Amino acid sequence: MTDTTQKAAVEVIPAAPVPAPPSRRTRVWRGVTPWLFLIAPLALLVTFTYAPLLNMVAYSFTDWDGVSPVLHYTGAENYQEVFTRPDLFEVFWVSGYYLAASVVQIVLALYFATVLSFNVRFRNFFKGVLFFPYLINGVAIGFVFLYFFQDGGTLDSVLSLIGVKTDHAWLGTPGSANTSLAAVSVWRYLGLNFVLFLGAIQSVPGELYEAAELDGANRWHQFRHIIAPGIKPVLTLTVILSISGSLSVFEIPYIMTGGATGTETFVIQTVNLAFRFNKTGLASAAAIVLLLIILLVTWVQRRLVPDDKVDLV
Amino acid sequence: MTRRTVVRTLVHVSLIAATVIVLLPLVVVLLTSLKTDKEMANTSGALELPHDLLNFHNYVTAFQDGEMLTAFTNTAIILVVSVGGTVLIGSMTAYAIDRFTFRFKKLVVVLFLTAALVPGVTTQVATFQIVNSFGMFDSLWAPIALYMGTDIVSIYIFLQFVRSIPISLDESARLDGANAFTIYRKIIFPLLKPAIATVVIVKGITVYNDFYIPFLYMPSEDLGVISTSLFRFRGPYAAHWEVISAGAVLVILPTLIVFLSLQRFIYNGFMRGATR
Numbered sequence: 001m002t003d004t005t006q007k008a009a010v011e012v013i014p015a016a017p018v019p020a021p022p023s024r025r026t027r028v029w030r031g032v033t034p035w036l037f038l039i040a041p042l043a044l045l046v047t048f049t050y051a052p053l054l055n056m057v058a059y060s061f062t063d064w065d066g067v068s069p070v071l072h073y074t075g076a077e078n079y080q081e082v083f084t085r086p087d088l089f090e091v092f093w094v095s096g097y098y099l100a101a102s103v104v105q106i107v108l109a110l111y112f113a114t115v116l117s118f119n120v121r122f123r124n125f126f127k128g129v130l131f132f133p134y135l136i137n138g139v140a141i142g143f144v145f146l147y148f149f150q151d152g153g154t155l156d157s158v159l160s161l162i163g164v165k166t167d168h169a170w171l172g173t174p175g176s177a178n179t180s181l182a183a184v185s186v187w188r189y190l191g192l193n194f195v196l197f198l199g200a201i202q203s204v205p206g207e208l209y210e211a212a213e214l215d216g217a218n219r220w221h222q223f224r225h226i227i228a229p230g231i232k233p234v235l236t237l238t239v240i241l242s243i244s245g246s247l248s249v250f251e252i253p254y255i256m257t258g259g260a261t262g263t264e265t266f267v268i269q270t271v272n273l274a275f276r277f278n279k280t281g282l283a284s285a286a287a288i289v290l291l292l293i294i295l296l297v298t299w300v301q302r303r304l305v306p307d308d309k310v311d312l313v
Numbered sequence: 314m315t316r317r318t319v320v321r322t323l324v325h326v327s328l329i330a331a332t333v334i335v336l337l338p339l340v341v342v343l344l345t346s347l348k349t350d351k352e353m354a355n356t357s358g359a360l361e362l363p364h365d366l367l368n369f370h371n372y373v374t375a376f377q378d379g380e381m382l383t384a385f386t387n388t389a390i391i392l393v394v395s396v397g398g399t400v401l402i403g404s405m406t407a408y409a410i411d412r413f414t415f416r417f418k419k420l421v422v423v424l425f426l427t428a429a430l431v432p433g434v435t436t437q438v439a440t441f442q443i444v445n446s447f448g449m450f451d452s453l454w455a456p457i458a459l460y461m462g463t464d465i466v467s468i469y470i471f472l473q474f475v476r477s478i479p480i481s482l483d484e485s486a487r488l489d490g491a492n493a494f495t496i497y498r499k500i501i502f503p504l505l506k507p508a509i510a511t512v513v514i515v516k517g518i519t520v521y522n523d524f525y526i527p528f529l530y531m532p533s534e535d536l537g538v539i540s541t542s543l544f545r546f547r548g549p550y551a552a553h554w555e556v557i558s559a560g561a562v563l564v565i566l567p568t569l570i571v572f573l574s575l576q577r578f579i580y581n582g583f584m585r586g587a588t589r
Contacts, residue, residue, distance in 0.1 A: 031416075033493045037409035038421060041402045044462030049428045052439035059439060066442070112331065115324050128576060129332050135568050135579070137522045139543045140561040144342050147359070147554055154341045157358035187335070192583065199584035219320075248434045251524055255544065267434050274438045275529065283438045291435040298430060 059284035066280035078285035088286065091266045094178060095246045098265075101182035102242035105190050106235075112190075113197035114223055127198070131191035138188075142255030145184045146171075174262025181253050181263055188252070189245070193238055200231035240301045244294045266290055339565070346371050346558035353555050371559035378549070379560050383535060384542035388521060391453055391538060395460035396516050399467050400509055407471035408497050412483060429465040437529065444530060455530035456538075460520055466586055467512040473585075474508035475501060514575065514582040521568070539564050 060078055062071045082088050112130055116123055133141070148154040149170035156168075171177045208226050217225070250267040253259060259268040266286070274283035345353075347363040349370070375381065410422055433440075440459070441450075449455040478501060486496050524540040531538070537545065543560050550556045572579060 034409040034413035034415045034418075037405040037493075037497070041406040041468075042421065042424070044402065044458070045424060045428055047443060048440060048459060048462035049431060049436070050424070052436045052443055053431060055442065056436055056439035112328075115328070120324065120328070124576075126328050126332065127580075128572070129335050131580065132569070132572060133335060134583075135518055135522070135572055137540055137543070137564045137568065138524050139540045140564045143543070143546070143557050143561045144338050147342060147345065147558065148338045150359075150554075152358065154338060154359045157360045158337070160358070161360070187338075195580055195583055199580075244432060248432055250434060255524070270438065271529070274441070280438060280442075287435045287438050291431065294432060294435070295430060 056284045056287060059281050060288050061285075062281045064281045065278040066274065067278065074281070078282045079289070081282060082286050082289055088269070091264050091269050092247075094263065094265050095249070097178040097182040098185060098246035098249050099243065101186050102246055105186045106193060106238060106242065108186070109190050109193035109197055109238075110235075113194050113201055114227060117198060117201040117227075118219075127195075130194050133188050134191035134195075136188070138251040139255055141184065141188055142252055145180075145187075145252075146256050149180055171257055171261065171263075177257060177261045177263050181256060184252050184256070185249065196234050196238060197231055200234040201227055204230040236301055236304075240298055243297045247290060247294060342558045342561055345555055346562050348555050350553065350555060353553075371555045372563065374556050375546070375559040375563060378556075379542055379546055380534070380537060381539070381542060381560070381563060384537045384539045387453065387536060388538040391456050391460070391527075392517060392520050395457045395520055396513055398457070398461040399464050399516050400512055402461060403464070403467040403471040403512060404475075404502060404505055404509070405497070406468050407475045408501050411472060411475040412480070412493075412501075425465060425468055428463075429469070433459075433463055434525065437525075441529065449530075451531055451533050451536065453531070453536065456520075456523075456526045459526055459530070460516070460523075464516065467516060470508050470511055470585055471505065474505055478504050510578060511582040511585050514579055515586040518568070518571075518579075 058071070061073055061075060063074045063077070064071055112126075116127055116130075120126070150156075151169065155170065159165075168176070170180045204226060209222055212222050212226060248267050249265045250271070253263045253265055254268050254271075257263045259265070259272070264272075267290075270283050270286050270290070273279045273286065341359050344361075344363055345359065347366055347368050349364075349368060352364060406425065410418070410425075444450055444455050444458070447454075447458075449458060482500055482504075483496050486500055491499070522540065523538075524544070527536075527538045527541045528544070531541065534545070543564050546557050546560050550560075
């Protein structure tokens with residue numbers, strides 16, 4: 001990573017002897033040029049990221065319905081509601097299923113990445129198979145697994161093949177439904193973690209393994225002392241993405257169950273509050289709570305693992 | 314058997330198990346899509362093979378009744394415009410930030426970087442009001458503007474690449490009398506090709522698969538993209554898994570083709586995109 005401040009200092013020094021000091025017109029033109037490049041990106045950034053953010057903070061202190069022309073301020077009432085109404089706060093527990101699933105997901109991804117970074121027959125085939133689900137459309141995945149978990153669907157058929165007769169309604173009770181949905185999420189996202197780990201492992205210089213092997217280190221030693229430290233930055237990044245991902249699950253449960261039988265997640269609830277029940281004020285407060293939690297998690301991670309790779313400037 | 318062969322066997326077993334778990338649900342859906350409704354009613358299990366492996370009847374139904382042609386057209390329009398826009402915006406931002414010193418540069422950089430910390434799903438409530446106030450709600454412009462305006466990852470990727478292009482190239486062009494726009498157009502942009510490929514792939518797949526934004530912003534039936542059009546299968550075909558399966562396969566197939574033909578670039582793209 002280059003240091004910009006240093007580069008900036010180099011840049012102001014003219015590259016070649018300048019015959020005459022630049023005229024006023026050229027100087028103005030020079031000052032304007034970067035802004036000509038930045039005008040469109042900045043306008044989009046402010047319009048679609050910062051303006052909504054500021055508006056949302058304002059909405060969160062109102063009882064706005066999303067339509068009425070006047071805002072009616074109600075102070076911190078919405079926040080109080082988010083934290084004290086049990087049905088509103090309950091959805092956070094659903095994230096627990098997804099958090100647990102991401103632990104499984106990270107461990108599996110790490111295992112497969114380690115195994116496939118060594119020479120294994122059909123390596124590229126396995127790599128492709130593990131990664132492909134990540135690229136599939138979420139709605140298609142939702143339907144594939146609705147059928148999978150259906151009564152008499154794929155899962156029941158497979159289980160009856162090995163002699164287990166079930167007429168279990170997989171999506172029928174909150175516990176089983178959330179576990180099933182979280183499993184779908186592992187199926188879908190394992191590939192991304194896997195590819196990230198694989199890339200990190202491959203960036204570890206190969207001589208290290210050779211040297212270790214000469215010293216009599218087995219695969220576990222190699223993993224413990226070479227691979228694990230080598231991929232630490234990617235690992236922490238993955239943990240962060242998993243936590244914020246678990247908190248903002250939307251697609252799969254929305255498509256598969258619509259949030260029924262206790263599978264409603266925080267984002268489904270916010271979308272329903274805002275766009276079905278017109279409680280824009282309350283939804284904004286809920287969204288701000290989620291945003292603050294995610295920012296907090298990110299901040300804690302940066303604290304715990306000061307990583308210059310993440311810092312780009 | 315030595316210990317090593319045992320380990321090797323276990324590794325292979327685990328890989329094969331994973332392959333079955335990944336492929337089984339997909340293969341079953343493919344098989345289901347080839348069954349007739351009679352077969353669906355009579356057969357006992359999802360694993361049974363269809364009688365006629367070339368029965369494409371469900372695909373015709375899914376394609377026509379599900380208005381998949383409109384869906385693919387809409388998706389293609391959004392894809393081309395927003396990916397093109399993302400490439401232009403990302404590369405211009407990266408060029409301006411890396412190659413110029415100007416007042417408030419730090420602030421601009423901080424604005425872009427901080428935006429990456431704000432997950433899009435959390436601000437949608439308020440973004441919706443803004444999109445609505447521009448009159449873009451329920452038009453193709455809503456997703457296009459959002460995809461172009463909120464993609465910080467591609468700016469990161471371009472920034473990395475612009476940094477790796479030697480400044481001496483710019484300087485010699487400048488001595489030849491080229492202005493900043495010529496330098497961007499004739500030197501920087503062509504040299505960014507690998508970064509552009511990465512962004513096109515990562516962004517393209519994201520846009521093709523996105524459900525949240527088109528679902529919220531384009532409720533009209535004739536504005537369906539593949540995600541939302543497929544989602545609408547739920548109502549009319551609720552009991553017809555053979556048609557729903559055909560629809561799902563129709564949506565997955567293009568991804569599979571792109572993946573098989575561009576495998577290597579796709580892996581690299583996602584590694585670059587995610588670790589930025």
